[in-house]
Amino acid sequence: MATKIFYFSATGNCLFVARKIADELSNTTVISIPQVINTDIDTSGEMIGFVFPIYAWGLPNIVEDFIKKIKLNKDQYIFAVGTCGGTPCGTLLQLKKMLQKKGADLNASFLVKENSYTPLSNDVPLIRFMMNIAGKQPLSFKERFPQIIEIIKNNQKHKAERSKPLANFLGTLLHGAAIKSFKTMDNNFIVNEKCNQCQTCEKICPQQNIKIIDGKPKWQNNCEFCFSCLQWCPKNAIQYKGSSPDAKQSHHPEAKLKDFILR
Numbered sequence: 157m158a159t160k161i162f163y164f165s166a167t168g169n170c171l172f173v174a175r176k177i178a179d180e181l182s183n184t185t186v187i188s189i190p191q192v193i194n195t196d197i198d199t200s201g202e203m204i205g206f207v208f209p210i211y212a213w214g215l216p217n218i219v220e221d222f223i224k225k226i227k228l229n230k231d232q233y234i235f236a237v238g239t240c241g242g243t244p245c246g247t248l249l250q251l252k253k254m255l256q257k258k259g260a261d262l263n264a265s266f267l268v269k270e271n272s273y274t275p276l277s278n279d280v281p282l283i284r285f286m287m288n289i290a291g292k293q294p295l296s297f298k299e300r301f302p303q304i305i306e307i308i309k310n311n312q313k314h315k316a317e318r319s320k321p322l323a324n325f326l327g328t329l330l331h332g333a334a335i336k337s338f339k340t341m342d343n344n345f346i347v348n349e350k351c352n353q354c355q356t357c358e359k360i361c362p363q364q365n366i367k368i369i370d371g372k373p374k375w376q377n378n379c380e381f382c383f384s385c386l387q388w389c390p391k392n393a394i395q396y397k398g399s400s401p402d403a404k405q406s407h408h409p410e411a412k413l414k415d416f417i418l419r
C-alpha cells in the first residue's frame with residue numbers, strides 16, 4: 157500500500173518517529189514538510205501520515221499552513237502522531253477538524269511524550285498549571301510503538317488522543333495568540349563571536365527566517381520558535397536571551413545535522 161509520511165521536526169523526535177513507522181510499512185516515503193510546503197505537493201497514496209511536535213498546545217504554524225494547503229480525500233487512511241513534552245491538549249482534535257473541513261478524516265492518531273530539547277525552562281506558572289490539569293501524561297513512542305504499528309498496519313480506527321477536557325479547552329483558547337506570538341520571539345536570539353558565517357542556520361530554518369547579512373545571521377520575524385538554528389549551529393554561536401544558564405545544545409540522540417539541511 158503506497159504511503160506518504162509528512163513530518164516536521166526541529167530536534168529529531170518526530171523524524172525518528174516518522175522513520176521508525178516507515179520502516180514497518182512497505183512502499184513508504186518520508187517527506188519533510190518544510191522541504192515541500194512551497195511546492196506542488198503530491199499527496200497521492202492510500203495511506204497518509206503526519207508526524208509533528210506539539211507547540212503551544214496545538215499545531216505548529218508550519219504544520220497548520222501545510223494542512224490548509226494540501227488536497228486529501230475520504231478514501232485515504234490518514235494517521236498522525238503528535239510528539240510532545242507532556243501537555244498535548246486538544247492538538248489532534250484541531251487536526252481532525254481541519255481534515256474534516258477538507259472532506260477527509262483523521263482515522264487514527266496518537267500522542268507520545270519525548271524529551272524536550274528547548275533551552276527555556278518549563279518551570280513557569282502557566283506551563284505548570286497546564287501540566288497539572290492535562291491529566292495522565294502520554295507514554296513514550298518506544299512504549300507505544302507496537303500498538304501504533306498494529307493499528308496503522310491494519311488500517312484500524314483509533315480515536316484522537318487528548319488531554320483532559322479543561323486542558324483541551326484552555327489549550328485551544330490560548331493556542332491562537334501564543335502561536336502567533338512565536339513569530340517575533342526571534343528578537344531574542346543573539347549571535348556571538350564564535351560565528352564563522354557558515355550559513356548552516358540559514359539552510360536549516362524551516363521558515364526561511366534567517367538571512368546572512370554582512371556575514372551574520374539576521375532573524376526576520378517569521379519564526380516558528382523551533383530552536384533548530386540554536387541547536388544545530390556547528391559553532392554553538394547562537395543563544396537565546398532568558399534561557400537557562402546551564403542550557404546546552406541538545407537533540408534526539410539519533411538525529412544528525414545533515415537530516416535538517418533544507419536548502
Ligand SMILES: Cc1cc2nc3c(=O)[nH]c(=O)nc-3n(C[C@H](O)[C@H](O)[C@H](O)COP(=O)(O)O)c2cc1C
Nearest residue numbers: 165166167168169170209210212213240241242243
Ligand atoms: C516552541 C515550543 C513549544 C512547545 N509547546 C509544547 C506544548 O504546548 N506542549 C507540549 O507537551 N510540548 C511542547 N513542546 C515540546 C515539543 O512538542 C517536543 O519536544 C517535541 O517532541 C519536539 O519534536 P522534534 O524533536 O521533532 O522537534 C514545545 C516545544 C517548543 C520548541
Ligand code: SF4
Nearest residue numbers: 351352354355357389
Ligand atoms: S550556523 Fe552558527 S556559525 Fe554558522 S552562520 Fe549561523 S550562527 Fe554563524
Ligand code: SF4
Nearest residue numbers: 361379380382383385
Ligand atoms: S529562526 Fe531558528 S527558531 Fe526560528 S524558525 Fe528558524 S530555525 Fe526555528
